[in-house]
Amino acid sequence: MANILVVEDEKPISDLITMNLKLVGHQFVKAFSGAEMLPILEQEQFDLILLDVMLPGLDGFEMIRRIRHHHVPVIFITARDSLADRITGFDLGAEDYIIKPFEILELLARINVVLRRNVQEHTEFMADGVDVHLAARKIYKDGEIVELTAREFDLLEVLIQNRNIALSREKLLELAWGYEFEGDTRTVDVHIRQLRKKLGWEERIKTVFKLGYRLESEG
Template structure:
Protein backbone atom coordinates (compact mmCIF):
# COMPACT_ATOMS: atom_id res chain seq x y z
CA UNK A 1 0.00 0.00 0.00
CA UNK A 2 0.94 3.66 -0.27
CA UNK A 3 2.85 5.93 2.09
CA UNK A 4 0.88 9.20 2.29
CA UNK A 5 1.81 12.54 3.84
CA UNK A 6 -1.22 14.36 5.25
CA UNK A 7 -0.62 18.11 5.59
CA UNK A 8 -3.56 19.61 7.44
CA UNK A 9 -3.42 22.06 10.37
CA UNK A 10 -6.86 21.17 11.79
CA UNK A 11 -6.16 18.21 14.04
CA UNK A 12 -9.69 16.78 13.86
CA UNK A 13 -9.59 16.67 10.04
CA UNK A 14 -6.04 15.31 10.03
CA UNK A 15 -7.04 12.58 12.49
CA UNK A 16 -10.16 11.66 10.49
CA UNK A 17 -8.20 11.33 7.26
CA UNK A 18 -5.35 9.30 8.75
CA UNK A 19 -7.71 7.02 10.66
CA UNK A 20 -9.41 6.06 7.40
CA UNK A 21 -6.12 5.72 5.54
CA UNK A 22 -5.03 3.25 8.21
CA UNK A 23 -8.30 1.32 7.91
CA UNK A 24 -7.76 0.69 4.20
CA UNK A 25 -4.13 -0.30 4.71
CA UNK A 26 -2.12 2.80 3.84
CA UNK A 27 0.83 4.14 5.81
CA UNK A 28 0.91 7.83 6.65
CA UNK A 29 2.73 10.73 8.27
CA UNK A 30 1.05 13.80 9.75
CA UNK A 31 2.09 17.40 9.32
CA UNK A 32 0.27 20.39 10.80
CA UNK A 33 2.20 23.22 9.15
CA UNK A 34 3.93 23.99 5.88
CA UNK A 35 7.41 24.44 7.28
CA UNK A 36 7.69 20.85 8.53
CA UNK A 37 6.86 19.43 5.10
CA UNK A 38 10.28 20.37 3.74
CA UNK A 39 11.94 18.24 6.41
CA UNK A 40 9.53 15.33 5.83
CA UNK A 41 10.42 15.31 2.13
CA UNK A 42 14.13 15.09 2.93
CA UNK A 43 13.67 12.23 5.40
CA UNK A 44 11.09 9.92 3.83
CA UNK A 45 9.71 8.74 0.48
CA UNK A 46 6.01 9.37 -0.14
CA UNK A 47 3.66 8.05 -2.81
CA UNK A 48 1.12 10.86 -2.36
CA UNK A 49 0.62 14.12 -0.47
CA UNK A 50 -2.76 15.37 0.74
CA UNK A 51 -2.18 19.10 1.05
CA UNK A 52 -4.19 21.90 2.59
CA UNK A 53 -3.60 25.37 1.16
CA UNK A 54 -4.11 27.63 4.17
CA UNK A 55 -1.30 26.47 6.47
CA UNK A 56 0.88 28.16 9.09
CA UNK A 57 4.50 28.67 8.13
CA UNK A 58 4.17 28.16 4.38
CA UNK A 59 0.95 27.78 2.39
CA UNK A 60 0.16 24.90 0.06
CA UNK A 61 0.76 26.87 -3.11
CA UNK A 62 4.25 27.84 -1.93
CA UNK A 63 4.96 24.25 -0.94
CA UNK A 64 4.24 23.01 -4.45
CA UNK A 65 7.44 24.70 -5.60
CA UNK A 66 9.39 22.36 -3.30
CA UNK A 67 7.26 19.24 -3.81
CA UNK A 68 7.62 19.26 -7.61
CA UNK A 69 11.34 18.50 -7.25
CA UNK A 70 10.41 15.15 -5.66
CA UNK A 71 7.86 14.19 -8.34
CA UNK A 72 5.21 13.23 -5.76
CA UNK A 73 1.52 13.46 -6.77
CA UNK A 74 -0.53 15.96 -4.75
CA UNK A 75 -4.23 16.25 -3.94
CA UNK A 76 -5.28 19.61 -2.54
CA UNK A 77 -7.82 19.46 0.32
CA UNK A 78 -9.01 22.98 0.97
CA UNK A 79 -11.84 25.33 1.76
CA UNK A 80 -10.63 27.68 -0.99
CA UNK A 81 -13.28 27.01 -3.62
CA UNK A 82 -12.91 29.85 -6.11
CA UNK A 83 -12.26 29.00 -9.72
CA UNK A 84 -9.02 31.00 -9.69
CA UNK A 85 -7.69 28.98 -6.74
CA UNK A 86 -8.58 25.70 -8.43
CA UNK A 87 -6.88 26.79 -11.64
CA UNK A 88 -3.80 27.82 -9.65
CA UNK A 89 -3.73 24.43 -7.93
CA UNK A 90 -3.82 22.53 -11.21
CA UNK A 91 -1.35 24.86 -12.90
CA UNK A 92 1.09 24.18 -10.04
CA UNK A 93 0.84 20.46 -10.81
CA UNK A 94 -1.82 19.05 -8.47
CA UNK A 95 -3.48 15.80 -9.55
CA UNK A 96 -6.81 16.69 -7.91
CA UNK A 97 -8.47 19.50 -5.98
CA UNK A 98 -11.09 18.60 -3.35
CA UNK A 99 -13.24 21.20 -1.58
CA UNK A 100 -13.99 20.90 2.15
CA UNK A 101 -16.18 19.53 3.55
CA UNK A 102 -15.83 16.25 1.69
CA UNK A 103 -17.12 12.70 2.03
CA UNK A 104 -14.39 10.35 3.25
CA UNK A 105 -15.39 7.66 0.75
CA UNK A 106 -15.05 10.13 -2.09
CA UNK A 107 -11.60 11.10 -0.81
CA UNK A 108 -10.52 7.45 -0.65
CA UNK A 109 -11.83 6.87 -4.17
CA UNK A 110 -9.91 9.85 -5.53
CA UNK A 111 -6.77 8.73 -3.71
CA UNK A 112 -7.10 5.34 -5.41
CA UNK A 113 -7.42 6.98 -8.83
CA UNK A 114 -4.28 9.08 -8.33
CA UNK A 115 -2.30 6.13 -6.95
CA UNK A 116 -3.36 3.95 -9.89
CA UNK A 117 -2.10 6.58 -12.31
CA UNK A 118 1.18 6.95 -10.44
CA UNK A 119 1.78 3.27 -9.59
CA UNK A 120 -0.37 1.06 -11.85
CA UNK A 121 1.59 -2.08 -10.94
CA UNK A 122 0.31 -1.94 -7.35
CA UNK A 123 -3.20 -3.11 -8.22
CA UNK A 124 -2.78 -6.56 -6.70
CA UNK A 125 -4.82 -7.59 -3.64
CA UNK A 126 -4.25 -10.85 -1.79
CA UNK A 127 -6.44 -12.14 1.03
CA UNK A 128 -6.41 -15.74 2.23
CA UNK A 129 -6.24 -18.06 -0.76
CA UNK A 130 -7.64 -15.45 -3.13
CA UNK A 131 -5.64 -13.12 -5.38
CA UNK A 132 -7.32 -10.22 -7.17
CA UNK A 133 -5.66 -8.37 -10.06
CA UNK A 134 -7.69 -5.22 -10.29
CA UNK A 135 -6.30 -3.84 -13.53
CA UNK A 136 -6.66 -7.16 -15.35
CA UNK A 137 -10.02 -7.83 -13.64
CA UNK A 138 -8.77 -11.31 -12.89
CA UNK A 139 -9.37 -13.40 -9.76
CA UNK A 140 -7.52 -16.53 -8.66
CA UNK A 141 -8.28 -18.85 -5.77
CA UNK A 142 -5.72 -21.54 -4.94
CA UNK A 143 -4.04 -20.49 -8.22
CA UNK A 144 -7.19 -21.37 -10.19
CA UNK A 145 -9.28 -18.79 -12.10
CA UNK A 146 -12.53 -17.69 -10.49
CA UNK A 147 -15.31 -16.73 -12.89
CA UNK A 148 -17.11 -13.56 -11.79
CA UNK A 149 -19.77 -11.60 -13.61
CA UNK A 150 -18.92 -8.00 -14.48
CA UNK A 151 -21.15 -6.75 -11.67
CA UNK A 152 -19.68 -9.18 -9.15
CA UNK A 153 -16.21 -7.92 -9.99
CA UNK A 154 -17.34 -4.28 -9.71
CA UNK A 155 -18.73 -5.04 -6.25
CA UNK A 156 -15.55 -6.87 -5.28
CA UNK A 157 -13.42 -3.91 -6.35
CA UNK A 158 -15.51 -1.48 -4.30
CA UNK A 159 -15.17 -3.72 -1.23
CA UNK A 160 -11.41 -3.98 -1.73
CA UNK A 161 -10.94 -0.25 -2.30
CA UNK A 162 -12.91 0.42 0.90
CA UNK A 163 -11.72 -2.56 2.94
CA UNK A 164 -12.26 -2.48 6.69
CA UNK A 165 -14.91 0.23 6.24
CA UNK A 166 -18.60 -0.51 6.78
CA UNK A 167 -20.64 0.28 3.66
CA UNK A 168 -24.41 0.49 3.65
CA UNK A 169 -26.41 -1.39 1.04
CA UNK A 170 -27.52 1.97 -0.35
CA UNK A 171 -23.92 3.14 -0.69
CA UNK A 172 -22.95 -0.10 -2.44
CA UNK A 173 -25.85 0.31 -4.85
CA UNK A 174 -24.69 3.85 -5.58
CA UNK A 175 -21.03 2.90 -6.08
CA UNK A 176 -21.58 -0.30 -8.07
CA UNK A 177 -24.92 0.06 -9.83
CA UNK A 178 -25.08 3.85 -10.12
CA UNK A 179 -27.34 6.62 -8.89
CA UNK A 180 -30.14 5.75 -11.31
CA UNK A 181 -30.47 2.09 -10.31
CA UNK A 182 -34.13 1.34 -9.57
CA UNK A 183 -33.75 -2.12 -8.03
CA UNK A 184 -33.94 -3.17 -4.39
CA UNK A 185 -31.10 -3.38 -1.86
CA UNK A 186 -31.69 -7.14 -1.86
CA UNK A 187 -29.70 -7.13 -5.11
CA UNK A 188 -26.61 -6.37 -3.03
CA UNK A 189 -27.30 -9.32 -0.72
CA UNK A 190 -27.50 -11.72 -3.66
CA UNK A 191 -24.19 -10.56 -5.12
CA UNK A 192 -22.48 -10.60 -1.73
CA UNK A 193 -23.63 -14.19 -1.24
CA UNK A 194 -22.10 -15.14 -4.59
CA UNK A 195 -18.79 -13.46 -3.79
CA UNK A 196 -18.56 -15.19 -0.43
CA UNK A 197 -19.17 -18.56 -2.02
CA UNK A 198 -16.82 -18.14 -4.99
CA UNK A 199 -13.92 -16.68 -2.99
CA UNK A 200 -14.35 -18.60 0.25
CA UNK A 201 -14.77 -15.30 2.08
CA UNK A 202 -17.70 -16.29 4.29
CA UNK A 203 -15.79 -14.99 7.32
CA UNK A 204 -14.19 -12.07 5.49
CA UNK A 205 -17.20 -10.24 4.08
CA UNK A 206 -18.92 -9.38 7.34
CA UNK A 207 -22.58 -8.45 7.64
CA UNK A 208 -23.11 -5.23 9.60
CA UNK A 209 -26.47 -5.51 11.34
CA UNK A 210 -29.13 -3.20 9.86
CA UNK A 211 -26.54 -1.48 7.68
CA UNK A 212 -24.65 -3.46 5.07
CA UNK A 213 -21.24 -5.12 4.71
CA UNK A 214 -17.54 -4.76 5.43
CA UNK A 215 -14.60 -6.58 3.87
CA UNK A 216 -12.44 -7.50 6.84
CA UNK A 217 -8.88 -7.46 5.54
CA UNK A 218 -7.07 -6.94 8.83
CA UNK A 219 -4.44 -9.53 9.69
Protein backbone atom coordinates in the same frame (compact mmCIF):
# COMPACT_ATOMS: atom_id res chain seq x y z
CA MET B 1 -0.69 -0.04 -0.98
CA ALA B 2 0.51 3.56 -1.10
CA ASN B 3 2.68 5.71 1.17
CA ILE B 4 0.89 9.04 1.64
CA LEU B 5 2.08 12.31 3.22
CA VAL B 6 -0.77 14.15 4.97
CA VAL B 7 -0.07 17.86 5.46
CA GLU B 8 -2.91 19.29 7.55
CA ASP B 9 -2.58 21.69 10.48
CA GLU B 10 -5.96 20.83 12.08
CA LYS B 11 -5.27 17.74 14.18
CA PRO B 12 -8.87 16.36 14.20
CA ILE B 13 -8.97 16.45 10.39
CA SER B 14 -5.49 14.97 10.14
CA ASP B 15 -6.49 12.18 12.53
CA LEU B 16 -9.71 11.48 10.60
CA ILE B 17 -7.86 11.21 7.29
CA THR B 18 -5.02 9.07 8.57
CA MET B 19 -7.30 6.74 10.53
CA ASN B 20 -9.21 5.94 7.36
CA LEU B 21 -6.05 5.64 5.27
CA LYS B 22 -4.84 3.02 7.75
CA LEU B 23 -8.18 1.19 7.64
CA VAL B 24 -7.90 0.64 3.88
CA GLY B 25 -4.26 -0.42 4.07
CA HIS B 26 -2.27 2.70 3.17
CA GLN B 27 0.80 3.89 5.05
CA PHE B 28 1.07 7.56 6.00
CA VAL B 29 3.23 10.25 7.56
CA LYS B 30 1.79 13.40 9.15
CA ALA B 31 3.04 16.96 8.86
CA PHE B 32 1.33 20.04 10.28
CA SER B 33 3.05 22.83 8.33
CA GLY B 34 5.01 23.45 5.17
CA ALA B 35 8.19 23.88 7.16
CA GLU B 36 7.66 20.43 8.70
CA MET B 37 6.77 18.92 5.34
CA LEU B 38 9.96 19.83 3.44
CA PRO B 39 12.52 17.79 5.43
CA ILE B 40 10.17 14.79 5.46
CA LEU B 41 10.07 14.84 1.65
CA GLU B 42 13.85 14.84 1.54
CA GLN B 43 14.04 11.76 3.74
CA GLU B 44 11.26 9.52 2.41
CA GLN B 45 9.52 8.68 -0.86
CA PHE B 46 5.76 9.12 -1.18
CA ASP B 47 3.16 8.05 -3.71
CA LEU B 48 0.81 10.95 -2.93
CA ILE B 49 0.58 14.15 -0.89
CA LEU B 50 -2.69 15.36 0.67
CA LEU B 51 -2.03 19.07 1.12
CA ASP B 52 -4.05 21.70 2.95
CA VAL B 53 -3.94 25.17 1.41
CA MET B 54 -4.30 27.27 4.57
CA LEU B 55 -1.18 26.20 6.44
CA PRO B 56 0.74 28.24 9.03
CA GLY B 57 3.61 30.11 7.41
CA LEU B 58 3.82 29.29 3.71
CA ASP B 59 0.48 28.17 2.30
CA GLY B 60 -0.20 25.08 0.22
CA PHE B 61 -0.02 26.97 -3.08
CA GLU B 62 3.52 28.09 -2.30
CA MET B 63 4.46 24.62 -1.05
CA ILE B 64 3.43 22.88 -4.27
CA ARG B 65 5.72 25.29 -6.15
CA ARG B 66 8.61 24.33 -3.88
CA ILE B 67 8.17 20.56 -4.16
CA ARG B 68 7.69 20.20 -7.92
CA HIS B 69 11.12 18.60 -8.31
CA HIS B 70 9.95 15.64 -6.19
CA HIS B 71 7.35 14.74 -8.87
CA VAL B 72 4.82 13.50 -6.30
CA PRO B 73 1.10 13.87 -7.16
CA VAL B 74 -0.79 16.31 -4.90
CA ILE B 75 -4.43 16.50 -3.87
CA PHE B 76 -5.43 19.78 -2.23
CA ILE B 77 -7.86 19.48 0.70
CA THR B 78 -9.07 22.91 1.78
CA ALA B 79 -11.93 25.12 2.89
CA ARG B 80 -11.03 27.65 0.19
CA ASP B 81 -13.83 26.95 -2.26
CA SER B 82 -13.75 29.86 -4.70
CA LEU B 83 -13.46 29.16 -8.41
CA ALA B 84 -10.28 31.26 -8.51
CA ASP B 85 -8.66 29.12 -5.82
CA ARG B 86 -9.63 25.88 -7.58
CA ILE B 87 -8.22 27.16 -10.86
CA THR B 88 -5.01 28.20 -9.10
CA GLY B 89 -4.69 24.76 -7.55
CA PHE B 90 -5.04 22.97 -10.88
CA ASP B 91 -2.80 25.47 -12.67
CA LEU B 92 -0.09 24.69 -10.12
CA GLY B 93 -0.32 21.02 -11.02
CA ALA B 94 -2.64 19.50 -8.42
CA GLU B 95 -4.30 16.22 -9.40
CA ASP B 96 -7.50 17.07 -7.52
CA TYR B 97 -9.02 19.79 -5.33
CA ILE B 98 -11.33 18.67 -2.51
CA ILE B 99 -13.43 21.12 -0.50
CA LYS B 100 -13.92 20.81 3.27
CA PRO B 101 -16.08 19.45 4.74
CA PHE B 102 -15.82 16.26 2.68
CA GLU B 103 -17.17 12.73 2.88
CA ILE B 104 -14.39 10.33 3.79
CA LEU B 105 -15.56 7.74 1.25
CA GLU B 106 -15.39 10.34 -1.51
CA LEU B 107 -11.87 11.27 -0.41
CA LEU B 108 -10.78 7.61 -0.47
CA ALA B 109 -12.34 7.15 -3.91
CA ARG B 110 -10.52 10.19 -5.29
CA ILE B 111 -7.26 8.99 -3.75
CA ASN B 112 -7.71 5.67 -5.55
CA VAL B 113 -8.26 7.47 -8.86
CA VAL B 114 -5.07 9.51 -8.49
CA LEU B 115 -3.04 6.48 -7.41
CA ARG B 116 -4.25 4.44 -10.37
CA ARG B 117 -3.34 7.31 -12.66
CA ASN B 118 0.11 7.92 -11.23
CA VAL B 119 1.40 4.93 -9.31
CA GLN B 120 2.25 1.37 -10.20
CA GLU B 121 0.96 0.33 -6.81
CA HIS B 122 0.62 -3.16 -5.39
CA THR B 123 -2.63 -4.45 -6.85
CA GLU B 124 -3.03 -7.79 -5.11
CA PHE B 125 -5.21 -8.70 -2.16
CA MET B 126 -4.93 -12.05 -0.41
CA ALA B 127 -7.09 -13.63 2.27
CA ASP B 128 -8.20 -17.15 3.18
CA GLY B 129 -6.46 -18.80 0.22
CA VAL B 130 -7.91 -16.28 -2.24
CA ASP B 131 -5.52 -14.18 -4.35
CA VAL B 132 -7.14 -11.20 -6.10
CA HIS B 133 -5.22 -9.49 -8.92
CA LEU B 134 -7.04 -6.18 -9.32
CA ALA B 135 -5.15 -4.88 -12.35
CA ALA B 136 -5.51 -8.13 -14.29
CA ARG B 137 -9.05 -8.72 -12.95
CA LYS B 138 -8.18 -12.32 -12.10
CA ILE B 139 -8.89 -14.30 -8.95
CA TYR B 140 -7.40 -17.56 -7.73
CA LYS B 141 -8.62 -19.72 -4.84
CA ASP B 142 -6.14 -22.33 -3.67
CA GLY B 143 -4.38 -21.91 -7.02
CA GLU B 144 -7.51 -22.46 -9.11
CA ILE B 145 -9.05 -19.67 -11.20
CA VAL B 146 -12.37 -18.30 -9.91
CA GLU B 147 -14.85 -17.01 -12.48
CA LEU B 148 -16.72 -13.84 -11.52
CA THR B 149 -19.13 -11.77 -13.56
CA ALA B 150 -17.98 -8.24 -14.41
CA ARG B 151 -20.37 -6.78 -11.83
CA GLU B 152 -19.28 -9.21 -9.13
CA PHE B 153 -15.67 -8.20 -9.72
CA ASP B 154 -16.57 -4.48 -9.63
CA LEU B 155 -18.30 -5.01 -6.28
CA LEU B 156 -15.36 -7.02 -4.95
CA GLU B 157 -12.93 -4.27 -6.01
CA VAL B 158 -14.98 -1.65 -4.14
CA LEU B 159 -15.01 -3.82 -1.00
CA ILE B 160 -11.23 -4.33 -1.21
CA GLN B 161 -10.48 -0.65 -1.79
CA ASN B 162 -12.67 0.25 1.21
CA ARG B 163 -11.83 -2.72 3.41
CA ASN B 164 -12.63 -2.50 7.11
CA ILE B 165 -15.14 0.27 6.34
CA ALA B 166 -18.88 -0.37 6.63
CA LEU B 167 -20.57 0.51 3.35
CA SER B 168 -24.30 0.93 2.92
CA ARG B 169 -26.10 -0.86 0.10
CA GLU B 170 -26.74 2.53 -1.51
CA LYS B 171 -23.05 3.44 -1.36
CA LEU B 172 -22.08 0.07 -2.85
CA LEU B 173 -24.54 0.63 -5.69
CA GLU B 174 -23.11 4.10 -6.25
CA LEU B 175 -19.48 2.93 -6.29
CA ALA B 176 -19.83 -0.40 -8.11
CA TRP B 177 -22.82 0.22 -10.37
CA GLY B 178 -22.34 3.93 -11.00
CA TYR B 179 -24.07 7.11 -9.92
CA GLU B 180 -26.91 6.72 -12.41
CA PHE B 181 -27.97 3.23 -11.35
CA GLU B 182 -31.53 3.30 -10.02
CA GLY B 183 -32.08 -0.40 -9.32
CA ASP B 184 -33.27 -2.14 -6.17
CA THR B 185 -30.66 -2.28 -3.42
CA ARG B 186 -31.49 -5.99 -3.01
CA THR B 187 -29.32 -6.63 -6.06
CA VAL B 188 -26.35 -5.90 -3.76
CA ASP B 189 -27.44 -8.72 -1.44
CA VAL B 190 -27.62 -11.13 -4.38
CA HIS B 191 -24.12 -10.25 -5.55
CA ILE B 192 -22.72 -10.44 -2.01
CA ARG B 193 -24.16 -13.94 -1.63
CA GLN B 194 -22.45 -14.97 -4.87
CA LEU B 195 -19.10 -13.50 -3.78
CA ARG B 196 -19.27 -15.26 -0.43
CA LYS B 197 -20.09 -18.58 -2.09
CA LYS B 198 -17.48 -18.39 -4.88
CA LEU B 199 -14.66 -17.15 -2.64
CA GLY B 200 -15.54 -18.97 0.56
CA TRP B 201 -15.73 -15.60 2.30
CA GLU B 202 -18.84 -16.20 4.41
CA GLU B 203 -16.97 -14.87 7.46
CA ARG B 204 -14.74 -12.40 5.59
CA ILE B 205 -17.57 -10.26 4.16
CA LYS B 206 -19.54 -9.19 7.22
CA THR B 207 -23.15 -8.05 7.25
CA VAL B 208 -23.54 -4.72 9.06
CA PHE B 209 -26.97 -4.70 10.69
CA LYS B 210 -29.44 -2.28 9.07
CA LEU B 211 -26.68 -0.80 6.88
CA GLY B 212 -24.80 -3.00 4.44
CA TYR B 213 -21.50 -4.84 4.35
CA ARG B 214 -17.85 -4.67 5.40
CA LEU B 215 -14.86 -6.62 4.09
CA GLU B 216 -12.63 -7.45 7.06
CA SER B 217 -8.87 -7.46 6.57
CA GLU B 218 -5.87 -7.62 8.87
CA GLY B 219 -3.67 -5.62 6.52
